[in-house]
Amino acid sequence: MKYLIAGLGNIGPEYKNTRHNIGFQILDALAEASNISFNDKRYGFVAEYKFKARTFILLKPSTYMNLSGRAVNYWMQKENIGIENILVLVDDIALPFGTIRLRAKGSDGGHNGLKNINQVLGRNDYARLRFGIGDDFHKGFQVDYVLSDWTKDEQKEMPEKLDHCIEMIKGFGTIGIERTMNFFNKKK
Numbered sequence: 001m002k003y004l005i006a007g008l009g010n011i012g013p014e015y016k017n018t019r020h021n022i023g024f025q026i027l028d029a030l031a032e033a034s035n036i037s038f039n040d041k042r043y044g045f046v047a048e049y050k051f052k053a054r055t056f057i058l059l060k061p062s063t064y065m066n067l068s069g070r071a072v073n074y075w076m077q078k079e080n081i082g083i084e085n086i087l088v089l090v091d092d093i094a095l096p097f098g099t100i101r102l103r104a105k106g107s108d109g110g111h112n113g114l115k116n117i118n119q120v121l122g123r124n125d126y127a128r129l130r131f132g133i134g135d136d137f138h139k140g141f142q143v144d145y146v147l148s149d150w151t152k153d154e155q156k157e158m159p160e161k162l163d164h165c166i167e168m169i170k171g172f173g174t175i176g177i178e179r180t181m182n183f184f185n186k187k188k
Contacts, residue, residue: 003173004081006059006072007089008113019133020065020146023089023113026131027058029162030169043071054173057081068113069120076121086126087172089165090114091146095132097154098161102129102168102181127177129168131161 007023015021031037031047036058038045043063049056057079061071068088076086090111095101105125108114118124137145150158164184171180 001054001085001173002079002081003054003056003085003087004059004072004075004079005056005087005089005169006061006068006075008065008068008091009060010064011060011062015147017149018147019150020091022091022131022133024060025158026089026129026162026165026169027060029159030166031058033166043074046075051170052174056169056173065113067116069116069118072117073120083121083123083126085173087169088114088117088126088128089169090128090130091133092130093133093135093142093146095130095134097132097134098157099132100129100161100164100168101132101185102127102172102177104177104181127172129165129172131165 005027007027009015009021009024030049034049036047036049038047038060043061045060045062047058049058057075059071059075061068063071072086090113092109094109104127106128107124108118114128133146168180168184171184
């Protein structure tokens with residue numbers, strides 16, 4: 001069984017620890033915990049993670065956030081992975097910081113990365129793990145907020161939150177999305 005786990009973010013050191021790059025951060029944490037590394041490939045940085053007879057293709061698109069659909073579509077085709085085995089990791093300002101929700105499908109919610117994936121794939125019935133970054137910004141400063149670094153208090157909580165996301169990714173591939181949602185979406 002193969003799965004494509006696409007963590008959304010922007011390439012470049014200036015974006016490394018920003019809220020908008022939580023998708024990259026989750027995959028980096030998984031790679032570090034599993035002692036695997038990413039390779040620079042077409043449309044992204046890719047690593048292969050094996051767990052319980054499953055293969056997870058971990059993708060950090062190099063297309064920048066607003067063109068993430070190109071990378072997701074390319075790797076779906078290249079690895080012959082169906083839409084039901086796609087999981088996109090994304091930041092969400094509609095959720096309080098650290099709230100993590102798994103959904104089987106949904107709208108883009110105004111997120112440009114998801115919007116582009118929906119446009120390129122022509123559908124929105126793929127799973128997404130939404131990581132709450134909160135909405136602590138003044139009107140008109142959303143872009144500055146999502147592209148800013150985590151606060152010191154948020155950084156202290158990140159290791160636990162990242163571990164939680166990693167367990168959800170494993171659950172998605174082993175026990176399925178419904179059971180994973182039922183178990184993890186209820187946890188604080």
